[in-house]
Amino acid sequence: MAQALRVSATEFARKFTTFREQVQSAGVIEVTAHNRTIGGFLSAAELNHYHDMKKREREVIRVSEMDDETMALIMNSEYGKASE
Structure with missing residues (x-):
C-alpha cells in the first residue's frame, strides 16, 4: 500500500479544496499537528471500505456454517500459543 499523504x-x-481533489487519488490524507496524526480525510471509496470492515467486524458466524478446515484449526488450537 502506498504511503498516505501527510x-x-x-x-x-x-x-x-485542493485536498478534496487529491484525496480521490490518494485514498487517505493524514492530518497532523506537531508531527502527530490527529485525524484523516478519506475518499468516498475508502470510507465505503471502512464501513464494510466495521460491518464485518460484527458479523456472526454460526459453528454449523464453518468449513471443516477452519473448525479443525479451532479445535486443535492451544491457549496462549500464536498461530503459525
Missing part, C-alpha cells in the same frame, strides 16, 4: 492541520484547512 499534511499539517493548518495547511489542510487553508487548502481544503
Whole structure:
C-alpha cells in the first residue's frame, strides 16, 4: 500500500479544496499537528471500505456454517500459543 499523504492541520484547512481533489487519488490524507496524526480525510471509496470492515467486524458466524478446515484449526488450537 502506498504511503498516505501527510499534511499539517493548518495547511489542510487553508487548502481544503485542493485536498478534496487529491484525496480521490490518494485514498487517505493524514492530518497532523506537531508531527502527530490527529485525524484523516478519506475518499468516498475508502470510507465505503471502512464501513464494510466495521460491518464485518460484527458479523456472526454460526459453528454449523464453518468449513471443516477452519473448525479443525479451532479445535486443535492451544491457549496462549500464536498461530503459525
